[in-house]
Amino acid sequence: MPRIYIAAITIALTVFIIAVYMVTYCGGGYRILVATTTSLYDTGLLDKLLDEFKSEEPGITVVFIPVGSGEALRMAASGDIDIVLSHAPSMERGYMERGILYRQAIIAYSSFAIVGPRDDPASIRGLDPIDAFARIYTVGVEGGASFVSRGDQSGTHLRELSLWKLTGLNPGGSWYIESGLSMSKTLLFANEKHAYTLTDLSTYMLLRSQGRIDLEVLVANHSLLFNIYSAYLVNPGIIGGYRYSYAEKFFGFLSSSRGQGIISEYTVSGIHIFNPASGYEDKLLEVWMELSKLQ
Amino acid sequence: MEVIDISIRTIAISSIASLLASTWSIPLSYALSGSKGRYAIVVREFFNATIGIPTVLIGLMVYLAFSRSGPLGYLNILYTPQAVILGQSILVTPLLVVLFTDIFREYRSRYWELALTLGATERQAALMIVREAGFDMITAYLLSFARAVGELGVALLVGGNIKGYTRVLSTAIALEIERGRFEDAFTLGLILLLIVVLTNIVVRVLWRRIR
Numbered sequence: 001m002p003r004i005y006i007a008a009i010t011i012a013l014t015v016f017i018i019a020v021y022m023v024t025y026c027g028g029g030y031r032i033l034v035a036t037t038t039s040l041y042d043t044g045l046l047d048k049l050l051d052e053f054k055s056e057e058p059g060i061t062v063v064f065i066p067v068g069s070g071e072a073l074r075m076a077a078s079g080d081i082d083i084v085l086s087h088a089p090s091m092e093r094g095y096m097e098r099g100i101l102y103r104q105a106i107i108a109y110s111s112f113a114i115v116g117p118r119d120d121p122a123s124i125r126g127l128d129p130i131d132a133f134a135r136i137y138t139v140g141v142e143g144g145a146s147f148v149s150r151g152d153q154s155g156t157h158l159r160e161l162s163l164w165k166l167t168g169l170n171p172g173g174s175w176y177i178e179s180g181l182s183m184s185k186t187l188l189f190a191n192e193k194h195a196y197t198l199t200d201l202s203t204y205m206l207l208r209s210q211g212r213i214d215l216e217v218l219v220a221n222h223s224l225l226f227n228i229y230s231a232y233l234v235n236p237g238i239i240g241g242y243r244y245s246y247a248e249k250f251f252g253f254l255s256s257s258r259g260q261g262i263i264s265e266y267t268v269s270g271i272h273i274f275n276p277a278s279g280y281e282d283k284l285l286e287v288w289m290e291l292s293k294l295q
Numbered sequence: 296m297e298v299i300d301i302s303i304r305t306i307a308i309s310s311i312a313s314l315l316a317s318t319w320s321i322p323l324s325y326a327l328s329g330s331k332g333r334y335a336i337v338v339r340e341f342f343n344a345t346i347g348i349p350t351v352l353i354g355l356m357v358y359l360a361f362s363r364s365g366p367l368g369y370l371n372i373l374y375t376p377q378a379v380i381l382g383q384s385i386l387v388t389p390l391l392v393v394l395f396t397d398i399f400r401e402y403r404s405r406y407w408e409l410a411l412t413l414g415a416t417e418r419q420a421a422l423m424i425v426r427e428a429g430f431d432m433i434t435a436y437l438l439s440f441a442r443a444v445g446e447l448g449v450a451l452l453v454g455g456n457i458k459g460y461t462r463v464l465s466t467a468i469a470l471e472i473e474r475g476r477f478e479d480a481f482t483l484g485l486i487l488l489l490i491v492v493l494t495n496i497v498v499r500v501l502w503r504r505i506r
Contacts, residue, residue: 008501016314019307033374033455042473047458065374065455066470079363080373184473207475239363 030246031061035072036085037155038182039200040108040229042066043273045266046085052262053253062250068182070153076100076234082247084232087200088155089292090162092230101232102244105255106284108229108263108274112159114219115187115204116196121145124196125218132219134167136196140175146195147171150186151178155227160198162294163224191215200227202273209269228288229274231255297459302486305463306494308376308450309443312383313436316391321432324395325421328403339396342389350386350448357382357453374455379463382449387439394435402428433502441491464490 040046046064053062065072065081069088075081077100084101086092095101114124114132122139124132139145149171150157164171177195179186183203190197191213201220207213219225231254236244253259260278267273277284327335359365361373372378402424410420425432447465454461456470464487471480 016311020311038473042470044474063374063455063457063460065457066473078365079368182473184475210475212475212477 030059031063032083032243032247032250033063033065033081034083034085034250035065035067035075035081037069037072037087037229038066038184039087039203040085040274042184043202043206043266043268045263045274048266049254049259049262052258053250056253056258057249060246060249068152068154068157070155070158073100076232076238079234079238082234082239082243083251084234085229086155086232087227087229088158089228089230089288090294091153091155091158092232093292096232099235100238102235103233103251105231105251106228106277106281106288107231107254107259108277109280109284110227110229110274111201111220112156112198112225112227113201113204113217114196114225115190115199115215116145116218117194118214118216120216120218121194122196127219129163129219129222129224130166133163134169137167137169137171140171141173143175146175146177146193148186148190148193148195148197149176149178150183151180152182154183156183156198156200159225159227159294163198165295166224187213187215202268205271205273206268209271223287223290226287226291228284228291230288298483298486300459301462301464301467301483302490304376305444305465305487306490308379308463309383309440312380312443313387313391313439315380316384316388316439317436320388320391320395321425324392325399325425327392327396328399339393342392342396345389346393348386348389350446351452352448353382353386354449354452357385357449361453373453374457374461376454376461379450379454379461382453383443383446386446386449387443390442391435391439394438395432398428398431398435399424402431430502433498437495437498440494444487444491 036046041064050062050064065075067075069086070091072081072084072086073088073091073095076084076095085107092101096104114129116122116124122135122145124135127135136145136147140147149160177193179189181189183199184207186197187199187204187207201217204215204217231251233244233247233251239247255277257278260276263274263276264272327339357378358373360367361370361378362368363373406424406427407420410423411417415423445465447469450456450461450463450466451469454463454466456462456466464483468480468483468487471477471483
């Protein structure tokens with residue numbers, strides 16, 4: 001065999017082994033898997049929280065898997081993750097009752113908002129959310145407005161469905177578009193279509209501050225639009241006591257004063273986008289209970 | 296820098312995946328190329344039909360298999376690069392089998408009889424075909440690598456887009472779009488393109504040299 005072959009094969013093998021090692025190295029220590037709603041992740045808040053946690057517990061690696069709340073809860077049920085960060089009270093309640101979610105801590109809150117084009121064809125500005133939805137429906141059926149729905153069982157989508165249920169109307173037809181996309185993409189879509197949509201305020205502000213969308217907040221600040229983010233530990237009976245004991249540390253950190261401090265200080269383009277739960281836990285739990293009863 | 300880190304990881308994961316897929320695709324294709332039986336045709340047609348299989352479908356299958364509630368859950372490899380490698384290797388297998396089978400068939404018709412009449416054993420003839428077909432096989436490998444590098448479904452579903460661990464270029468692009476940073480997403484896209492083009496050129500040139 002010529003020398004060059006041997007050299008080439010040796011080099012290739014070395015590179016290969018280094019690559020395998022590099023790729024499979026996970027930072028050492030124990031690994032906690034956290035499935036999170038995208039709004040917390042996309043805004044960059046979780047990376048910030050993680051930096052602080054790392055300095056406290058260097059032996060634990062926390063990894064985030066950004067998905068919709070519906071998917072996050074499904075993943076908890078199959079035991080693939082240790083902690084869920086979610087904002088879908090009505091769905092979370094079901095999972096708690098089934099014993100899949102073991103402990104809850106409300107960590108932050110913000111608001112949902114109905115956003116739409118500046119000229120507001122359905123004139124919903126300043127209405128309460130139920131009236132606003134009813135007007136969008138009426139004008140939509142006449143062909144004067146359209147509404148983009150996430151259609152993906154995310155926390156935002158579930159809230160949207162609850163609001164429609166409260167109006168007693170059943171949206172459908174060409175004015176009601178189910179995008180099946182994430183929040184950012186749905187906002188961009190609604191922006192292109194001059195349509196209304198329901199969004200969490202943080203994702204909206206993230207895109208708005210970057211000048212990606214012209215949509216305006218038309219309805220917000222209503223108890224039905226309260227957006228509560230909770231952390232859940234998955235039942236140790238599902239994930240095992242060993243994983244649970246590690247997960248508990250990050251879970252505790254989220255509601256600790258350091259964790260809450262980071263949430264309150266976190267800004268995007270100078271705007272505070274999440275409010276820490278600290279100090280309002282009882283009140284928030286009350287609101288959460290009310291929201292969890294929404295259909 | 297994170298971009299470099301992500302790029303290296305992307306190349307490593309996808310090249311290992313294609314290599315892994317080759318380890319079972321080459322013998323299978325070699326067997327298929329020599330057989331004209333009914334089963335060989337069925338198998339070949341199966342791989343032909345599944346070349347364009349949606350990546351999310353493979354991702355979902357791998358997810359369900361490796362989920363803790365799935366049959367292989369005890370391996371505990373969901374949301375690791377290994378899972379992505381396995382998923383991508385399944386994804387590119389049909390492509391590799393079809394390409395390799397065509398290549399082997401062509402070289403077989405050209406060299407098989409010749410080698411045997413010149414007194415080679417069947418084993419030697421087979422090795423000769425594989426050696427002669429080397430350049431075409433590398434081209435096929437690069438095609439499968441390009442498909443693996445560019446796919447999003449598997450990497451997102453079974454890798455989870457974990458920063459510094461399973462984040463590859465395609466999932467990083469998806470995330471930057473989510474975050475509204477289109478310029479960054481576009482830059483990453485260009486890097487992805489560059490990787491595919493450069494690996495093609497480098498490997499082809501190197502191979503010519505070695506021969």
